[in-house]
Amino acid sequence: MSLTESELRAKIAQEMPGVRADLERLVRIPGIAFEGFDHSHVERSAEAVAELLRGCGLDTQIVRHGGQPAVIGRKPAPPGAPTVLLYAHHDVQPAGDPALWASDPFEPVERDGRLYGRGAADDKAGVMAHVAALRAFGDQLPVGVVVFVEGEEEYGSDSLDAIIQAHLDELRSDVIVIADSGNWDIGRPALTTSLRGLVNLFVEVKVLKGAVHSGMFGGAVPDALMTLSRLLSTLHDDDGEVAVGGLVGREGASVDYPEDRFRHESGLLDGVGLIGRGTITDRIWTKPSISVLGIDAPRTLEAANALQASAKAKISVRVAPGDDPKSVYAAVKSHLEKNVPWGAAVEVTLESDGDPCVIDATGPGFEAARAAFRSAWDGVEPVDMGVGGSIPFIATFQELFPGATILVTGVEDPHSAAHGPNESLHLGEFERVCLAEVLLLKNVAETLTK
């Protein structure tokens, strides 16, 4: 006997207080996989997640491959039924400057219908959406599940490939739900169907053997900071459109992102113009972007009257779907080498890269998901959205499980401030996310069971 939609709605409503309490428990564990943080908290966080999965009757193990611990919990499929992999991550970003938070980042607190805390959205609520769905079904789960909760997503997922390779058979599934993205707006669900990739690189210019007196040599000798600034300014044209040749980008994102909403959500100051060309969604989803993240230079209060010998910048390139990080890196490197002014020495080095991805959002798995979203949001049609950021491991899943339907969902909304101070989760939307996941599993069982 399978549970009906109205029974499942009632179950989710009934489970939410417990789900919320367990979410708060997870938020209190500052599990940060970054270098220099106490990794015993990541261990505790993995233990806590494993405990939650065991509580749902899953056969659960903590696994690692040189990096931080991930958790895998499994429940076999009923005969003929498909298996669904439910992904989330239990590690979080560092909290940053505590002074920028209105309350303790690791002490969850509700204000105006939102739960505040580091990881309250990204991605501990993703973990709890999976747990909520499992609890709602109890022992009447109509599909097989593999819950896979990673422990170092925010720190680059370095050992993820090795973990997946080592557990390939246990992770094999027909549908993969990656709950690490978000919805289009409060009240408007979305499936994420394209993501940009990433190339982070360093560029260093050298003009002198050592720093020299700015009065004695300034005027005839270029300084490194000015040289670097001029070089960086060649990366964009006067409109702020990327001016590096050879990068792929296209226009034609399907959703309208009104400029006033975008300005508000980004916190752009009045009078500051947008950069680039095309619609806003083109600029942030389907075209490349180049930003300067940091510069090594003397601090202004300590700067001597001296011409600096060398200067270094960290540059971040977001790679458009359809482009290749390796060729993007080559193009940007050659641009920087060619455009360095005054014959300065220039050295470009790669920090890290990740693939972009486009998901073909058609087929029965997507229909099952869209129908579930429509029901959970009372008839509101879900949108297909792009994301300007990167989840490089989606490409890994695509490569290793080519037959699987990959659904990128999530709990975030435009006000979640994931990675920033005052990260939060909209509790009303969170309940819809949990309900949508339950209905998704039900729909997948009905469509894909042989």
Ligand SMILES: [Zn+2]
């Ligand atoms: Zn995340």
